[in-house]
Amino acid sequence: MYLTKVNFWKVIFNQYCYKLKSYAGSYTSLVMVQLIAILLSVGGMSHMGGGSSERFDIEVSIYSHALVLIFTMFWAFATAILITTKAYRYEDFNFVTNRITSNMSNILFLLTIGIIGAFTASMSFYLNKIIALLVYDYDYIIYTTNSLAETITGFSSTVLYIFLCGALGYLLGVLVQINRLFGFVIPALFIGELFIGASWYDYSAIVNWISGIYTTEASFFLFVFKVLASLIILFLASITLSNRLEVRR
DSSP: OTTOOOOHHHHHHHHHHHHHHHTTHHHHHHHHHHHHHHHHTTTOSEEEEEEEOSSOEEEEEEOOSHHHHHHHHHHHHHHHHHTTSHHHHHGGGGSSOOHHHHHHHHHHHHHHHHHHHHHHHHHHHHHHHHHHHHHSOOSOOOOOOOOHHHHHHHHHHHHHHHHHHHHHHHHHHHHHHHOTTHHHHHHHHHHHHHHHHHHHTSSOHHHHHHHHHHTSOSOHHHHHHHHHHHHHHHHHHHHHHHHHHHHHO
């Protein structure tokens, strides 16, 4: 045994490849979630009526993949919680591993599904448009095209949003594994704040704070910095807490 040298990064890579194959159910759930979102948005995300007379009536339907993206973010959040459960954690013992390599391979897996989810969510716009053309009889179709730089920026932002939701879910999953009460307390506090904020102030302080940090930033590079800083904090907290979980279990 002393003659066998275990490479840290090789262990992470082996675990990562194993999880890409063994967590195949997450890809199926992604397809189902995005199909549901596409079907819900077939009628258009918003509608506008224009001028009308005896000869014509104008109605405008606007299509986007925003709903698909929202569903994908929730999917990433749920998937991240799922991979922190005991059954998934015990699969890591198929390898020479410790809590650090396990967490690192999980982070790489969440990044990968974030890229896959962002790509399929972006492509869903074209599928949504095809379905709308088959279902509705539109006379005119107007669509905008983006430059290569805009496409890369949009795709990168989508990946970061999905990855950030995965990081939040991963931290919540680790907290739940430490104490089951977190699974009830944190959602209850979040949902309660939404209702109280909506009834008392006509807005949610949490949603308004998150929106102000991540969705209203004009500079793309500053947005990337904010998200990366948040990801580092969330994953460092998850790794630190998971080390406590190892001692408890």
